[in-house]
Amino acid sequence: MELKARDKVIAAVLVILAIVVFVGGRYHDNHTNFTTEKWVNSVGNDRQKVLQNLRDRTQFVGMTTEEVKELLGEPEEETEAFLNYPVGIPQGLFGTKADAETEYFVIYLEDGKVTETEVCIAGLLPKESIYRTIGEATEDAVLYPEGTKE
Template sequence: MQLKLKDKIIVAVLVVLAVVVFVGGRMHDTKTGFDTEKWVNYEGNSRQLMLQDLVDRTRFVGMDRAEVKEKLGEAEEEQDAFLIYYAGIPQGMFGTKPDTDPEYLVIEFTDEDDKDLVTASGVMTADVLPKDSMYRIKGDATDSTLLVPTEEE
């Protein structure tokens, strides 16, 4: 039985519509709005789902250390010049991207007029973290050790 041109067009439109709905649903499932409680009490890779919303909606520059900690909780690493928060493994459309290094949210500070203020923030992988960070990749490119926070820490 041969389909008429009209039927072929309808089938093609329905297939395209199904693909759009599926892809749109997957994109929606991989992102959620930022929530302080969920960020502080993260499990597995849940911070990664909130990361883009946090970065898009929060202007860290000008905040002081206490304001950052109020929003994000205690950092995995804290030094005078920065706070580092483990953000997880980047997400793709179908889950965690394979062979991808973890990301970290880095908040940098400067001591200006006795105020500890944020001067920069960004998402980084371990190979570009501040050189004093304990999460920075150690060793050369062929023998790297990547430190990742565990549940016990």
């Protein structure tokens, strides 16, 4: 049984519509508006969903450490030189990227004020970070600088 031309067009339109709905839904899931509540109460990779909106809307340079903490809550890691907030594993079109590493939102400080922000993986974190990966990212990799954490 062969489909008529009209039926082929309808089938093609339905397939395209399904793809648009799927891609649009995934985009929306991964790009939602930032709120302090969403950031502070995040679970798993939830911070990935609001990170871009946060960075687009917030002028971090010049903010004080207290202002950042008021906006983002307490960091996972804090030194005089930086604040570190884990944001999770990046999301792809079909969910979590299989080969991706956990990303961190690092806020660099000088004299208690933000000088720069960066999203990076463990191997690119500041050398003082307890989350920095040293060497190859393998199962037996050292996950922190020797002597800083047991």
